Amino acid sequence: KNEVEQSPQNLTAQEGEFITINCSYSVGISALHWLQQHPGGGIVSLFMLSSGKKKHGRLIATINIQEKHSSLHITASHPRDSAVYICAVRVEGNDMRFGAGTRLTVKP
């Protein structure tokens, strides 16, 4: 079993829909990251969380440390949000572990 599990693997939505991507992890962490990767490979760091909730524009990320779970929400989705979203955790005092990613397609 992977230490970082994401769901769903693939997600197709219509423009304007509210989207949720989930991440569960099984190791102790010092921080959790949400990354966005567009076709062509470029990766952008969206959020780094160690507790609570963060918001940036239409994106919201939450983390529940006790339940070892994080969610990434996209409100009013747009075709430009189409990308792969990757959950990554910084294992306490050690390296980074990654989820397999969620491929999001937003149709106009």
Add this chain to the structure above:
Amino acid sequence: KAGVTQTPRYLIKTRGQQVTLSCSPISGHRSVSWYQQTPGQGLQFLFEYFSETQRNKGNFPGRFSGRQFSNSRSEMNVSTLELGDSALYLCASSLVSNQPQHFGDGTRLSIL
């Protein structure tokens, strides 16, 4: 402010050769991490450097090595290349460890 710069962008090598990839972090960033991305394994952590010292290392064979210079620029080296080393190699920098990272566009390495 210039972003993270990785060179070269594309590289083709043959089995048994060795390769050196370069990463110039954002000015002022002292932490540099390297990652390998393949279709089968996804993203995997290679190593992290901070102030010229390797802080963490992922589960990769000794053929994979790296270093960081006093100006924070970093290189990674892969010796005795294998077909399975074909991947996108990504570098990311941050001010210090465990801070939001800024990624380069990567070096796509193909092994023939």
